[in-house]
Amino acid sequence: MTTIYEKALKAHEEWRGKIDIHSKAKVKTKEDLSLAYTPGVAEPCRQIHETPDKIYDYTWKGNTVAVVTDGTAVLGLGDIGPKAALPVMEGKALLFKEFADIDAIPICLDTKDPKEIIQIIKAMAPTFGGINLEDISAPRCVEIERALIEELDIPVFHDDQHGTAIVTIAALINALKIVHKKVDEIKVVISGTGAAGSAIIKMLHHFGVKNMIAFNIDGVLSKNSERSLDFLEKEIAEITNTENFQGTMAEAMVGADVFIGVSAPKLVSKEMVASMNKGAIVFPMANPESEIDYQDAIEAGAAVVGTGRSDHPNQINNVLAFPGLFKGAFVAEATKITENMKLAAAQAIAEIIPESELTSDYIIPSPFNPDLVDIIIKKVAEAAVKDGVIRS
Secondary structure, eight states, X not given: OOOHHHHHHHHHHHHTSSOOXXXXXXXXXXXXXXXXXXXXXXXXXXXXXXXXGXXXXXXXXXXXXXXXXXXXXXXXXXXXXXXXXXHHHHHHHXXXXXHHOOEXXXXXOSOOOXXXXXXXXXXXXXXXXXXXXXXXXXTHHHHHHHHHXXXXXXXXXXXXXXXXXXXXXXXXXXXXXXXXXXXXXXXXXXXXXXXXXXXHHHHHHHHTOOEEEEEETTEEOOTTOSSOOOHHHHHHHHHSOTTOOOSOXXXXXXXXXXXXXXXXXXOOOHHHHHTSOTTOEEEEOOSSSOSSOHHHHHHTTOSEEXXXXXXXXXXXXXXXXXXXXXXXHHHHTBSSOOHHHHHHHHHHHHHTSOXXXXXXXXXXXXXXXXXXXXXXXXXXXXXXXXXXXXXX
């Protein structure tokens, strides 16, 4: 039997790239040429020079995203470099176009220096209406994103962080409806505090979760840790582990309501899931092999299970979020993406499934739901206006 990897390799060889550029303007006559290029093009140039914001009226800037990586954290493959990262960036650009009709350009940078990456993106920013950072390792990705948000007047978004967080929160919103638990009363254990994990934790905090315990390869995170914490770990420690728990993850999961994993395979046993509270929600999202197998989590008593895989129910997939989120930001003419805009996207994803249709196997909509992107656009644009982050 031909595997999905063999099929994909053959398809990529046939495609020779998943995207291309099509012209909107037709150049069939001398007048066409004069309008699209010289001498006619001089007039929009003059207008933009006099009023820079007119770039949104006369160019593609208002509907274009740069998909930027340095290839240091690609899928589950790790640091494979910018050339090997290009198929993923092309795929991301394809999804922007197919799901939200956004033009996206893949850009793979041959540098790992955060300061250099920041300078390159700043230098090319006039061309684009938004920057989607992709597959950049933590904590560098956080440093890069924060600097660009501070210094640019267009939306900047690291999808591995916030896209994952948005869809995780959407899944949690609906899972809590099924198990009849309140967000401010649940205990959540998180495995992984890198790009995705740190963003999930911060969004859980913004969503109203009060009791969280986070683990990474070095064990439990705590403000009183004896080891040196990096800046991102310190931030996470400030909003988690309020009772200074010092045990193992197995011990932390006793009496927990939710487990979220964005770390490594086979870290969670059936016994650990069985020790959780009744109505346990388990989201083991490591790819391609999760912290606990879907079926094992079900057999251990989990009420709702979601993974990052397409071969199980409840796939927690970033493609549900980022196309509509960026389009909503563009529609609102937003200069940044706020926490409220992210939460609005999560709530839109969750609410598209009527409560009467929710089941333990159906807490997340399909990315092919024809109404999904439009609902996210509306909610995100409203949040941008409410937060006052729009171009005047």
